[in-house]
Amino acid sequence: MPAIIYTAVWPLWIDGRLKSIMKNERFRILFTFKDFPPAALLDINGDNFKVEPIDVDEDIETIEADASISGEFKHLVEMMGGIGKSIRIIFSKKVKIKRWLKFYKFLKLFFSNKIDIEEHKKMEE
C-alpha cells in the first residue's frame, strides 16, 4: 500500500499540484486496507511528501493523522473513477472516512486544475 500511495501522489508533486493546493500546510492521511497490508501514512509537508508503512496489526487508532480512510482495496481502486465516483463510494459507506473535510481536500488534489509548474521549477532550482 505505501508504494501505491507514493506512486499516486508522486505525479502531483512533479507537476506542481501538491504545492498549489497544500501551500505550506502539513497534512497526514492514514490509509488502512487490511486486505492490502501494510497500512500507509502519507505525510504531506508543503511541497514535500513521504509515505511510511504502518503494520496493520498495530493499534491504528493511536497513529496521529489529520484524516484516515479504511475499507477494502477494491473500493480504493473504484475511487480512481473520478471525484463524483469517489464521493458516491464514500457516501455508500463502502469505505470509512475520518475527518471528511480534511480528506476531501486531499481528494481534490487529484482532480484540481490549480497548478503552478513555474513555481515548482523555481523551487527545485
Add this chain to the structure above:
Amino acid sequence: MTHKMTKFERVMAALEHKPVDMIPAFLLGADFEFFYKFMKEKGIPKNNYAKYIKDGIVDTPPLNHALSIEMNFDCDWYSHIPQMHFDEENQSIIDTWGSLQKAVVKDNGIPHLWYSGPALTSKEKIIKWWELGMPRGYVDILLPLIKKRLKTLMKPKYDEFLMFIGLSGPFECLSMSIGLAQVSKFCRKDSEFLKEILNRNFEVQSKGLEKLCSLNPPVIMCGDDHGFANGLQMPAKYWREFIKPILKQYVEIVHNHGIKFILHSCGNIMEIFKDYVELEMDGVDSLQPHLNDLSYLKQKYGDKITFVGTIDDTHLLVECNTEEVKRVVTEQLRILGKNSGYIPGATNFLLNQKVENIITMVETIHSFKE
C-alpha cells in the same frame, strides 16, 4: 496531395493503406522516469496542463495522454486494468491471472510499477487459484472513464487524437502467471491442462473485449509479447497449437464490431509474422528493427498489414543525438513509409530516452515526404 487530415483520419487511413497527408506517430506510453525528465527539461505550459487536468486526460504514467498530446503524437494506448489483489505468500500485488506486480520506489525517488514474476508455480497452485474464483475480470468501474476519455480526445481541440484501447493477450496472461518453464512443460506433457488454463482465461478475456468493443473505439490494441531477442518465447509449433486459436478469436470479436485490431508484441517475431497476416490483424506494433528484418516484411506483407512502432527505443533514442535520430528515422520512413500502412513510434514505453530525441522523432515523422 491529400487534404489536411485530423489525427484520427490520418491513423485510420494508415491502417487502411490509404494515402495520408503526413505519416502519423504512435506512443505506446511514457513511464514515470520519462515523465519526470519531460517535466524537468521541457515542462507543459501552465494553461495547457490546467486544460488537460480539467478534461481528465492526465493519468498516472505510463498512461498519460496529456504527454502524448504535448509531444504531438497522433495516437497512443490505454490498456484495461485487470483486478488486483494482495498475495499473502509473496507479500505482493497479484493480478487476476496470477502474475505478481510490484510497486517500487527507486533510490532517486521515482516510482515504478512492473511485473515481478509468476505466482502460480505449480499445478496445485493453479487449481487452488481457480477454486478461489480466479480469474475474475477487469476493473470495469473504469469503463465509463475510458469512454469519456476516448470522446474527449476525439474533440477538435485535440485534433481528434486517437486512443487505442485494449487488454493483455492470451500468451502474456499465461506465461506471466504460470512461468515459461511450466508453459514449456505443459505444452509437451499436459496439453489438455494447458488448454484448460487458456480457456478459463479466455472466458474472462472475451467478456473484457466485448465490454471494450461496446465503448465503440475505432481501434483495439492487445499486448501479447510473443518474442524475445533471439526468437519466440515458445516454439512456433506450440504457439500455433495453443495461442493462435485464441488470438484468432480476439481478432474475430473485435472485427465483428467493425473495429480495427492491432497486436503489440515485442521481440523477434519473424517466424510467426505470416500468421498475424493470416489472422487478418490490421496492424502489428513494436517490430524492433534490430531484431526483425523489417524491409523484407514490408516488401512481403506491407500491403496487408500496418507496421506500428519500429523505431529503436533502446539504443537510438537513448544514446544517439538528434542528428542521428533524424537520419535513422528518415531512412526507416523511406523503406517502411511507402504506400502508407505505417504508424511509427518508439518500440516500447518511454523510460530513459532523451526528451529531445522523442521530439525530433515526431517532427521527422510528420515532416517526411515520400
